[in-house]
Structure formats: C-alpha cells, structure tokens
Amino acid sequence: MNKHPEFLLNKINGPEDLKKLNVDQMNQLAEEIRTLILEKDAAEGGHLGPDLGIVEATIAYHYVFNAPKDKIVWDVSHQTYPHKMLTGRALAWLDPDHYEDVTPYTNPDESPYDYYAVGHTSTSIALATGMAKARDLMGGHENIMALIGDGSMTGGLAYEGLNNAAIEKHNLVIVINDNQMSIDENVGGLVTALKKLRDSNGETEENPFKAMGFDYRYVADGNNVEDMIKAFEGVKDVDHPIVLHINTLxxxxxxxxxxxEEAHHWVLPFDLKTDKTTAPMPEGPTASSVALDVVKKHIENNEKIMAINAAIPGVFGLDEIKNKYPDNYTDVGIAEQESVAFASGFAKEGAVPVLFENSTFLQRAFDQLSHDVAANDLPVVMLVAGGGISGTSKTHLGIFDQVMVSNLPNWIYLAPTTLNEEKAMLEWAIKQRKHPVAIKMPTKHVEVGPEVAADFDEIKYQVKVGKDIAVLALGDFYGLGEKVAAETGASLVNPVSANILDKAALDKLVEENKVIVTLEDNVLSGGFGEKVASYLGDRDVKVLNYGQKRVYTDQVPLEKIYEENRLTVDQIVEDIKRNL
Structure with missing residues (x-):
C-alpha cells in the first residue's frame, strides 16, 4: 500500500515529468525523497548518508540532461536511491510491499537509465572515458558524465581514469561529489587538495585538476537545486573534458x-525516533572482537604490529585501535590495492602487518595479493570478513575470496570452525614469519569452542569417526556438516585449510569410506572441494562437492540459493544415500 499518495513523487514517472516542475516543487520533491529514504532504511537497512546528501544534485541532473540518451555513471552507485525514484522506480520506496523490487545499486537489468552493475568504488571515470571514446568513434554527441565522490577518489583507478579523461577530445564531465567523507573520514593528500579548493571557493592556484589540463568549476552549495541546475546547464554539451566540483552535506x-557520518553510511534497520537499531545484535564474543583482542595484546606487548584497513573500520570494530593505538593503525582509504601493497612493504621491513579486508572488496587487490605478496613470499597476515554465500547484490558477493587467495603460490588460507580456532590461527600467523597467511573469519557458524593449540606448521585434519561416509566441512559450513553427519552416521572432518590438503588424512579416509563429501561456503570452481576431488581422482571412492555454482546471484534469498545448489541437509543426505 502506498504510504504517501499525496506526494508529488507519485506524478514523476520519469525525467520528462520532472522537467515540468518549478524550483519550489523540486525542493518539495527533495524533502519527499529524503522522507522515503529514511522510512525504507529504517524498515530494512541500507545506505543512508550518501543518498541523503545527493538528492538535489540528482534532481538537477535529470532536470537539465536528457537521460537515458545522455549518460551518467554513478561511482559505487550506493548513492542512487534518488536517481532510481526519478526514473520510474519510486514505488520501491513509496510502498513497503514493493521494497524488494529494486536492487540497492545501479542495474541495467532493472532500467535503461542504469548503465552498469556497479557496487565497488573508483571505476566511474575509467568507464566514462571508454564510453566517450566509443561515442566519438561512432559519431555520437551525447553527454557522458561520471559522478564520483563519497570516498571514491581515494582509489587508484580514479587517478588512472582522470589521467586519460584529461586528454579526451570532446565532451566528458566529471562531477566530484565532495562531502568530506568516505565510509569513515577521508584520508591522504587528496583531503588537503580538496579543502584548499573549498576554502577558496574553487579559486586556489593549487588546483590539481587544472594542473592535469581540465577545465574546472566549483559549486559551493551542492544541496541547492537552483545552483546545481545552473552548474549543470553550464557544463552541458561542452566539447572538452571538465571537472565540476560540488560541495555537499x-x-x-x-x-x-x-x-x-561513519555510523550512518550504511545502517541496519532502526527506530526513526531514537536512531537505535532494531536489528538483534550478537551477544558475547564475535569473530571481529576475537581478532581485535589478539591484535591489542600484541600492541600492548610493544611488538611492531600494525592493523591495516581500507576505509571500513566499522565492519571490524577497529575504531578502538584507531583511537587508542594510533601508531599501530593505518587506514589507506578506499584503496584495497594500496592496503595490500602497504602491508607488503611493512612486512618486508620485518614488522607484522595484520590486514582487515572484506571478501567482496578484496578482489580489487588481486594483483597485489599475487605479485607483491605471493611472488615475494612475504609474511603478511590477512583477516577476511564477509566471505560466504549470501543473498546480497551481485556486486557484493563474498564467494570468490577462497578462489582468489587459495590458488596463489605461498598463500596459506585457513578456515576456522570456532572462535577459539580463529584466535589460535591468528596467533600462529602473527608468530610465523615464513609465508603469507589469510584467515576466513566465521560469519555463520560462530561458536567459542574449546581451546586450540596455536600450531599450524602442518595442516592436520580433525576427524570425528563415523562409518562409510566422510563429510569434510570447511569453516562456516562445519555446522551444516554436523547436521549431515548426524543424519548419516558419517565421519565429520574439520579440514582447517581451504588450500593445503592433509594428504595422509585423505588417504586414510579413502580406505575407510565409500563416499567423501566436501562442503564449502564459497564458489565451487577452483575451490576446496575440487582440490580434494583432484587428489582423489584415481581412487575407488565417490566424491561429492557442495558449494555455489559459478554464477552471479542478485538479491536472491539465501534459502533459495541453498536449494538451487543442493545445500540443504535433506538434499545432501539424499545425494549421499543415492551414491552409497
């Protein structure tokens, strides 16, 4: 049911309807959009601060330009709720029954006004340069715009894109949405450069964009509809690359x-009256708190150790280390490549880097994981959060970390089944100085468990003996393995590592069992199960691998993904019985 039938937004089916409004009506529309963002985010969570800050700029864009012929590439695209409302998708905010109709990021499958499925950062300018060059070659004349900001300018690809955008022969508009924030506070020299521009109303001679060859314009109040309309009218159809720098709140x-701002970048469901989350919060220790306790212990022991992260301290609760031990904390901004390369340099000097990375964002640093860490066999320690099968947007899946890291030489990828096992693995990883070690932080199967010896120099499988069937349940899927073993009387195995096999244990399991089952909370292709199956390929045993198929799911409920991949207990038990 439409919660606000009186809203002006109900009459906006696309940008052509927006163009009929006057400024007062557009200001009313901006308030309506903010009300709807708050209501929906309060109900189910989502990005909040970025979307509240970009409303007027979005309205002005669609008033001035002629989308979808004119094209705008939204960096990260977590700030496109207003854009979606103005391009025929307002019902997904007006009616709670339709809240799930749209994805939280731009999506070409959803609308002709969206050009890319984008959920990671710093790509917009580079994408726009390719679009502009194709337009020129094909004889087109449409406006091409990249809107970047909200921390996206700290990523290396942003500078690569700027470097090429500056020499575009024709129209290319780069809007820098400068809200002085990333997910956390912005970091680095760019902060200084943008502040000088803001403080001088865009007039300082120390203008990095002009130095690169860009035309440059500044808008002091990017939350003023009239000012933004004038600014966009001023850059529309320009026949050269131009930077439009807008200051927003x-x-x-x-x-x-x-x-x-940090706590409200992305929010869980919350009470609008109190601003308190309504989502159940975990009690007791968590994977993050266990990791932080270990790192704090080593800091307080005056060891040369550094917690490193790429702009997401809130994911790990790193603010305590940031505030209490600033000399042992580094935030590189939204720049995963820099975080891994930084850790490599830190380790090379003999200190201990502990990287805190999110699975889905880690893929941006693949070259550094391979070239800078693995090829140099540096003892970088890395904790990976958010790994596993999920019902999120296809831009934020956490199913590729094992495949990325496990298949590189020298990396050891450990997968704890309990918090005490995670603690022991981290202690060992910090102590050993031979190889890079990654640890997949538990997200689903979070039990404290018994104390574990911090010794992983050799990978030794932990086996609870059953009969005829062996279930190798990696990391977070250990809980699933327990249920399958209980149903079938199978041996239950904790494999400890996603990529180092205990071949002696596997040889013994083959002798004693008819069916070997592998369970992993990750994509199957190139994963743990395939490694086991390859090793046992010439043996007289049936190997069944379970994980996610090599597909992108997009806002699909987790239960449905499990069913489609035969990851329910009943389905796995049925397959086992059929193969016995």
Missing amino acids: KGKGYQPAIDN
Whole structure:
C-alpha cells in the first residue's frame, strides 16, 4: 500500500515529468525523497548518508540532461536511491510491499537509465572515458558524465581514469561529489587538495585538476537545486573534458547522520525516533572482537604490529585501535590495492602487518595479493570478513575470496570452525614469519569452542569417526556438516585449510569410506572441494562437492540459493544415500 499518495513523487514517472516542475516543487520533491529514504532504511537497512546528501544534485541532473540518451555513471552507485525514484522506480520506496523490487545499486537489468552493475568504488571515470571514446568513434554527441565522490577518489583507478579523461577530445564531465567523507573520514593528500579548493571557493592556484589540463568549476552549495541546475546547464554539451566540483552535506535532512557520518553510511534497520537499531545484535564474543583482542595484546606487548584497513573500520570494530593505538593503525582509504601493497612493504621491513579486508572488496587487490605478496613470499597476515554465500547484490558477493587467495603460490588460507580456532590461527600467523597467511573469519557458524593449540606448521585434519561416509566441512559450513553427519552416521572432518590438503588424512579416509563429501561456503570452481576431488581422482571412492555454482546471484534469498545448489541437509543426505 502506498504510504504517501499525496506526494508529488507519485506524478514523476520519469525525467520528462520532472522537467515540468518549478524550483519550489523540486525542493518539495527533495524533502519527499529524503522522507522515503529514511522510512525504507529504517524498515530494512541500507545506505543512508550518501543518498541523503545527493538528492538535489540528482534532481538537477535529470532536470537539465536528457537521460537515458545522455549518460551518467554513478561511482559505487550506493548513492542512487534518488536517481532510481526519478526514473520510474519510486514505488520501491513509496510502498513497503514493493521494497524488494529494486536492487540497492545501479542495474541495467532493472532500467535503461542504469548503465552498469556497479557496487565497488573508483571505476566511474575509467568507464566514462571508454564510453566517450566509443561515442566519438561512432559519431555520437551525447553527454557522458561520471559522478564520483563519497570516498571514491581515494582509489587508484580514479587517478588512472582522470589521467586519460584529461586528454579526451570532446565532451566528458566529471562531477566530484565532495562531502568530506568516505565510509569513515577521508584520508591522504587528496583531503588537503580538496579543502584548499573549498576554502577558496574553487579559486586556489593549487588546483590539481587544472594542473592535469581540465577545465574546472566549483559549486559551493551542492544541496541547492537552483545552483546545481545552473552548474549543470553550464557544463552541458561542452566539447572538452571538465571537472565540476560540488560541495555537499552527507546525511542532509537527518541530524544523527550528520553528527555521526561513519555510523550512518550504511545502517541496519532502526527506530526513526531514537536512531537505535532494531536489528538483534550478537551477544558475547564475535569473530571481529576475537581478532581485535589478539591484535591489542600484541600492541600492548610493544611488538611492531600494525592493523591495516581500507576505509571500513566499522565492519571490524577497529575504531578502538584507531583511537587508542594510533601508531599501530593505518587506514589507506578506499584503496584495497594500496592496503595490500602497504602491508607488503611493512612486512618486508620485518614488522607484522595484520590486514582487515572484506571478501567482496578484496578482489580489487588481486594483483597485489599475487605479485607483491605471493611472488615475494612475504609474511603478511590477512583477516577476511564477509566471505560466504549470501543473498546480497551481485556486486557484493563474498564467494570468490577462497578462489582468489587459495590458488596463489605461498598463500596459506585457513578456515576456522570456532572462535577459539580463529584466535589460535591468528596467533600462529602473527608468530610465523615464513609465508603469507589469510584467515576466513566465521560469519555463520560462530561458536567459542574449546581451546586450540596455536600450531599450524602442518595442516592436520580433525576427524570425528563415523562409518562409510566422510563429510569434510570447511569453516562456516562445519555446522551444516554436523547436521549431515548426524543424519548419516558419517565421519565429520574439520579440514582447517581451504588450500593445503592433509594428504595422509585423505588417504586414510579413502580406505575407510565409500563416499567423501566436501562442503564449502564459497564458489565451487577452483575451490576446496575440487582440490580434494583432484587428489582423489584415481581412487575407488565417490566424491561429492557442495558449494555455489559459478554464477552471479542478485538479491536472491539465501534459502533459495541453498536449494538451487543442493545445500540443504535433506538434499545432501539424499545425494549421499543415492551414491552409497
């Protein structure tokens, strides 16, 4: 049921309807959009601060330009809720029954006004340069725009894109949405450069964009519809590359999001009256708290250790280390490549880097994981959060970390089944100085478990003996393995590592069992199960591998993904019985 039938937004079916409005109506529309963002995010969570801050700029864009012929590439695209509302998808905010109709990021399958499925950062300018060059070659004249900001300028690809955009022969508009924030506070020299531009109303001679050859314009109030309309009219159809630098307020319209921008970048469901989350919070230790306790212990022991992350301290609760031990903490901004390369240099000097990475964002640093860490066999320690099968957007899947890291030489990828096992693995990884070690942090099967010896120099499988069947349940899927073993009387095995096989244990399991089952919370192709199956390929045993197929799922419920991949207990038991 439409919660706000009186809203002006109900009459906006596309940008052509927006173009009929006057400024007062557009300001009313901006307030309506903010109300709907707050209501939906309060109900089910989502990005909050970035979307509240970009409303007027979005309205002005669609008023001035002629989308979808004119094209805008939204960097990260977590700030496109207003854009979606103005391009025929407002019902997904007006009616709670339709909240799930749209994905949280731009999606070409959803609308002709979206050009890419984008959920990671710093890609917009590079994408736009390719689009502009294709337009030129094909004789087109449409406007090509990249909107970047909200921390995206700290990523290396942003600079690579700028470097090439500066020599574009014809139209290319780069909008820098400068809200002085990333997910956490912005870091690095870019902060200084943008501040000088803001403080001088864009007039400082120390202008890095002009130095690169760009035409440059500045808007002091990017949350003023009239000013943004004038600014966009001024850059529309320009026949050269231009930077439009706009100063906006992240979280505008909701004071708690202004007062605490980091906590309101992305939110769990919350109470609009109190700003308190309504989502159940975990009690007791978590994978993050266990990791932080270990790192803090080593810091307080005056060891040369550094916690490193790429702009997402809130994911790991790193603010405590950031505030209490600033000399032992580095945030490189939204720049995973830099974080891994930084860790490599830190380890080379004999210190201990502990990288805190998110599975889905880690893929941006693949070259550094391979070339800088693995090829140099440096003892980098890396904790990977958010790994596993999930019902999120296809831009944020955490099913590729094992395949990326496990198949590189020298890397050891450990997968704990309990918090105490995670603690022991981290202690060992910090102590050993031979190889890079990654640890997949538990997200689903979170038990404290018994104490574990911090010794993983050799991978030794932990086996609870059963009969005829052996279930190798890696990391988070150990809980699933327990249920399957209980149903079938199978041996239950904790394989400890995603990529180092205990071949002696496997040889023994083959002698004692008819069916070997592998369970992994990751994509199957190139994963743990295939390694086991390859090793046992010439043996007289049936090997069944379970994980996710090599497909992108997009906002698909987790239960449905499990069913489609035969990952329910009943389906696995049925397959085992059929193969006995």
